[in-house]
Amino acid sequence: MDIEADLLTSWATALLRRWGYTDADAEFLATTLVDANARGVDSHGVVRIPAYERRIAENLVDTRAVPKVDVSGAVIKVDANGAAGQIAARAAVESALELSREAGIACAAVRGSTHFGTAGYYARWLAGNGAIGIVVSNSEPIVVPHGGKKALLGTNPIAFAAPTESDAVSLDMATSTSAMGKVLIARATGQQVPDTWGVDDAGNPSTDPNAISALLPAAGPKGYGLAFLVEILGGVLSGAAVSHGLGSMYADFDRPQDVGHWILAINIEHFMPVAEFTKRSQALVELAHATEPAAQDNGVLVPGEPEERTRAERLRKGIPIPDEVVNELQQVGERHGVAFP
């Protein structure tokens, strides 16, 4: 079914309040989820709610927890303190924005966190406030190192965003070729996948989604190297768990995830007036748009533009939710007396 974004946000907010979140926290969390759906990143949207329900019920996430924020110079150390990733990341972004206005640059390292939704949400938030944002997070291992047979690192996303005159350019990419979610969809629909997506148990690239047991890094050593950088910043530097030390959101219910994030805010005004910067970034966007496309029917887009188009369409037409997800969400809603719309 297609459901209006606002309706979906209201429902998720009401549900999250029922679990103990304050009005503001519930609305923020719901907004991050529905924003992912609106941009077509459905794997990071409301489909996660049943897992949140279970992790909260198991006392692995504390809906009333307030992250601990420790500032030293232009760096911020955040201990999620049992809070969900979104709540911890919000504290990190707010603090980094404030510090970067004074120092010109600030970064926040977050430990003890959970999956925080899309990294791009926080990067775009920074870009909406006069900053260039870079956001990374480690995640549970599911990607083989270049030349390896078994998973070592997560899909370890990298996001960035910077303002333009029209809005912003933004990137939010996994450092693996594909997400595991796409492999699961191929399994469900009985389709083959490109041999660059993942490997079988022997470590050989496979086109059979049922045989794939771990993902491949994007562009081999490059994606592996970037994932390593993310693990260093998000995991090693923050004091969070690293590699197999991370708890799985869907499989480990005996321990917290202990995910780590790293968030950088670069205050543009310290380099040049924001209007000059956006004029320059807009010129680059227009150069990209003016590039002759390889296939005559497609134009060259800038990073973030495909997702912005999806968002515009979904805000108009509604968010498509597959029947099996609707069914799950209806059940969660019933269990807590908040009927799915």
Place this chain on the structure above:
Amino acid sequence: MDIEADLLTSWATALLRRWGYTDADAEFLATTLVDANARGVDSHGVVRIPAYERRIAENLVDTRAVPKVDVSGAVIKVDANGAAGQIAARAAVESALELSREAGIACAAVRGSTHFGTAGYYARWLAGNGAIGIVVSNSEPIVVPHGGKKALLGTNPIAFAAPTESDAVSLDMATSTSAMGKVLIARATGQQVPDTWGVDDAGNPSTDPNAISALLPAAGPKGYGLAFLVEILGGVLSGAAVSHGLGSMYADFDRPQDVGHWILAINIEHFMPVAEFTKRSQALVELAHATEPAAQDNGVLVPGEPEERTRAERLRKGIPIPDEVVNELQQVGERHGVAFP
């Protein structure tokens, strides 16, 4: 021929002094070039010296210029002021290191610069001084945007390095699949190349190195997105030239290159004691090494390790320089009375 690294550095230093560089500047510049050769990145090594000779002769690079450094909070704006990229980047790294010791993090944006050698050199320098280093640079356009037919951005490298107990992990990658240098080698040796390297004039991927007129971004939209990030940080934010505004090192002798770099120094001590950090990063390295390899005869390496192995071998056996490059360097040496060893 194979030539001892120290001998090559001494020769390049003597030559650079002859062109007006101070002893310290000449030695630094020579060291960055020979370090690239030692690590197997020969495209960024002494092969560049004849181009330096010409650009200095044409007054496009000033061997006596001192970069202008402007500090505001924890950010540094560097105007290369006619100096070579290495000299400008050195000023940026030194200033970022100093500021980051106080603020915990600092970044430097450099404008008006030239190709600065390998980005990894500066990242490793930072890692050798208690910091995590991230270094990017824009470069003359030679890579098509995802879905585009003509070049928009450069190979726009991203480098990072972080200390470990044994030394450091480091990454230095172009955001394109391949470097143009590799395409040129394939042309010279009459070999085909993978169809992921570049496109022909019609924008179609080609395996014929003679048909390739522009490179492809690594992993499509991911490499394109990362190159865009680099262009934003190195070009737009620094005030340097952007995209086609950049001068070509080898083709444009009527104007300076106006390359831009961006350098980030994260002082580890502000997050945890360096010894604790290196214990944690070393543990990650060892986890990687312990990962079962996909092919039985290869071990899983960490980023930077292949180049370190090449370096160890070349420092032992000498730096291999192809005959045609030796010939060119001999001629440069003769022109300036500094005989190639």
